[in-house]
Amino acid sequence: MGHRRLVATLVFLGVLALVGGSVAARPLEEGTSAPCACSVSANDVPDDGGGAISVSWDLATTDASPSVTRFEILRYATGEEPVSIGEVLSTNTDFQDVNADGGTIYQYIVRTHTRDGFIDSVPSDAALATAQWFAHGRAPSLIALILVCGSIIFFIIRAKGGAELFIRKIPGLDAVDDAVGRATEMGRPVLYVPGIETVSEVGTLAALTILGHVAKKVAQHGTPLLVPTADPIVMTTAQEIVKQAYAEVGQSDRFDPSSVFYLTYDQFGYTAGVDGIMVRERPEAVFLLGYFAAESLILAETAHEIGAIQISGTKETSQLPFFVAACDYTLIGEEIFAASSYLSHEPIMLGSLKGQDLIKIGIVYLIVTLVIAGSIGYAISPDGTSTLSRAVEAAALWLTGS
Amino acid sequence: MKRSVPLIITFLTGFFLVVAFFVPHEPFGELEQRLLVWFAIVSGFTMLLGIDNLIRSHARRIARTNTGWGHSIVLLMGLVVTVVVGVIGFSRLGSPFHIHSPFMFVYTHVIVPLQGTMFALLAFFIASASYRAFRARNTVATLLLISALIVMLGRIPIGAAISDFFPAAQEWIMDVPQLAAKRGIQIGAALGAVSMSLRIILGIERSYLS
Numbered sequence: 001m002g003h004r005r006l007v008a009t010l011v012f013l014g015v016l017a018l019v020g021g022s023v024a025a026r027p028l029e030e031g032t033s034a035p036c037a038c039s040v041s042a043n044d045v046p047d048d049g050g051g052a053i054s055v056s057w058d059l060a061t062t063d064a065s066p067s068v069t070r071f072e073i074l075r076y077a078t079g080e081e082p083v084s085i086g087e088v089l090s091t092n093t094d095f096q097d098v099n100a101d102g103g104t105i106y107q108y109i110v111r112t113h114t115r116d117g118f119i120d121s122v123p124s125d126a127a128l129a130t131a132q133w134f135a136h137g138r139a140p141s142l143i144a145l146i147l148v149c150g151s152i153i154f155f156i157i158r159a160k161g162g163a164e165l166f167i168r169k170i171p172g173l174d175a176v177d178d179a180v181g182r183a184t185e186m187g188r189p190v191l192y193v194p195g196i197e198t199v200s201e202v203g204t205l206a207a208l209t210i211l212g213h214v215a216k217k218v219a220q221h222g223t224p225l226l227v228p229t230a231d232p233i234v235m236t237t238a239q240e241i242v243k244q245a246y247a248e249v250g251q252s253d254r255f256d257p258s259s260v261f262y263l264t265y266d267q268f269g270y271t272a273g274v275d276g277i278m279v280r281e282r283p284e285a286v287f288l289l290g291y292f293a294a295e296s297l298i299l300a301e302t303a304h305e306i307g308a309i310q311i312s313g314t315k316e317t318s319q320l321p322f323f324v325a326a327c328d329y330t331l332i333g334e335e336i337f338a339a340s341s342y343l344s345h346e347p348i349m350l351g352s353l354k355g356q357d358l359i360k361i362g363i364v365y366l367i368v369t370l371v372i373a374g375s376i377g378y379a380i381s382p383d384g385t386s387t388l389s390r391a392v393e394a395a396a397l398w399l400t401g402s
Numbered sequence: 403m404k405r406s407v408p409l410i411i412t413f414l415t416g417f418f419l420v421v422a423f424f425v426p427h428e429p430f431g432e433l434e435q436r437l438l439v440w441f442a443i444v445s446g447f448t449m450l451l452g453i454d455n456l457i458r459s460h461a462r463r464i465a466r467t468n469t470g471w472g473h474s475i476v477l478l479m480g481l482v483v484t485v486v487v488g489v490i491g492f493s494r495l496g497s498p499f500h501i502h503s504p505f506m507f508v509y510t511h512v513i514v515p516l517q518g519t520m521f522a523l524l525a526f527f528i529a530s531a532s533y534r535a536f537r538a539r540n541t542v543a544t545l546l547l548i549s550a551l552i553v554m555l556g557r558i559p560i561g562a563a564i565s566d567f568f569p570a571a572q573e574w575i576m577d578v579p580q581l582a583a584k585r586g587i588q589i590g591a592a593l594g595a596v597s598m599s600l601r602i603i604l605g606i607e608r609s610y611l612s
Binding site for chain 1: 420423424425426427428431432441444445448449450451452453455456458459462469470473513516517520521523524527528530531532534535584587588589590591593594595596597598599600601602606607609
């Protein structure tokens with residue numbers, strides 16, 4: 001008896017689903033109050049490598065229209081039947097077809113689904129996906145790149161020609177020798193922490209270039225060096241850098257491969273490991289250079305508690321306040337990238353620093369000019385309709401690539 | 403030769419990646435994505451190097467009975483146990499990341515609480531570092547102390563209850579001087595990164611090469 005009831009229920013539910021399904025898939029008649037996607041346009045996506053067409057539409061509704069449940073996008077090439085290529089939510093009025101063939105001309109239909117059925121739009125104009133040879137939206141970046149590279153190369157050439165270049169003092173870098181010297185006097189090791197990221201992070205690269213200079217000092221003084229790493233690629237690179245540094249000062253036999261070692265990729269596992277090393281080995285100098293996140297203060301404070309001299313540096317503005325508060329010396333932002341040039345004292349390297357300084361001055365002038373022009377424009381016409389305000393707004397939009 | 407080959411590879415890779423940023427057309431368009439896949443493959447294999455290094459250094463420490471050699475035993479046991487439970491989860495449930503696998507049990511009940519414990523230490527370190535940083539030793543430190551007090555009071559209900567000045571002042575501090583300084587540092591850091599990248603691409607910066 002129970003079995004029959006179950007079968008009857010299933011049959012009833014099946015019939016209900018079929019009826020419901022046929023209602024949902026039913027095309028609505030033209031001229032009804034059904035909402036409809038209109039003004040469907042299809043255009044090649046600009047500044048891409050081809051294969052993408054952007055479809056957009058407007059939604060025409062009346063007060064009596066039933067609500068839209070979703071949009072379905074159909075695509076067809078000449079002589080083909082429309083095929084569904086995707087769906088979007090009822091709140092969207094655009095879609096990107098990323099699977100268009102480069103040489104095929106397509107037209108698109110947007111099918112508007114409601115609870116009562118669906119209605120198709122008028123087909124869009126024909127569109128062809130093409131690849132561009134230049135991303136026009138990145139023109140400001142190209143100009144900036146040319147200016148930056150041009151300025152840096154100009155000063156490198158000047159430096160090669162023997163020009164005297166003045167570089168301001170960076171206390172954090174001047175303290176490197178003192179820190180290593182103090183560790184040597186105390187007979188304690190130097191701990192170098194190159195951050196938690198891999199070599200694709202530019203901050204890690206900067207940290208590795210500074211490691212070479214620190215390793216040379218350490219090798220000259222015969223001070224033990226510890227380099228715990230959070231990434232195997234950083235570990236192998238750091239091992240080679242330290243080995244090379246020892247070789248350059250004629251101390252190859254003193255190089256201990258186990259001084260550069262891998263701990264773990266896990267952020268807080270690495271933090272716990274480095275903290276443990278600090279507490280057990282009691283390094284006299286701790287270098288925290290590279291990419292750091294939430295662990296920055298934990299490491300810096302532990303180093304402070306063991307009485308070590310701390311030299312830190314990162315480009316992460318969210319972590320800089322922690323380093324400034326907890327460490328003896330902090331390399332702020334660009335200083336970490338300047339460190340290698342500063343420490344090497346090579347004219348060519350210093351030339352690159354002068355080049356970036358010139359661009360920085362240019363940026364400051366540009367910001368001040370735009371602020372003054374914008375303020376004058378606001379004074380002339382507070383609603384932003386003056387020619388000056390519009391010019392400033394256009395310049396700002398162009399510079400940000402909007 | 404030992405140095406010139408890596409320098410040539412570095413120059414060509416850097417140059418073509420810069421070109422790819424501005425030229426979306428084939429063959430440049432997908433160059434960055436393709437190189438990222440290569441990087442992922444290489445970094446996957448280097449993980450073996452990392453594990454090898456980890457095992458060797460801790461095995462050496464145990465063999466020499468160095469200070470803290472007991473910790474090394476715990477670490478190696480943890481490594482072995484994690485691998486074993488991962489293999490068990492894979493063989494029994496098809497994936498070590500299955501919700502009922504022993505690997506996920508270890509992850510949820512050992513690794514996550516340990517991570518949370520380390521992160522929680524941050525609260526105490528913030529207190530001790532703030533105490534040192536906020537001591538009014540000179541004008542700059544005094545300014546730091548005053549702004550920190552205003553920001554802290556402006557961000558908690560009691561600040562608004564005392565005076566409307568605190569929420570408004572903290573908003574101004576965060577939106578004007580703080581943001582200006584932050585953006586200044588970011589512009590400088592971005593230029594520094596470009597400069598360093600250029601030095602590496604042109605082969606001027608070689609300290610990362612052995």
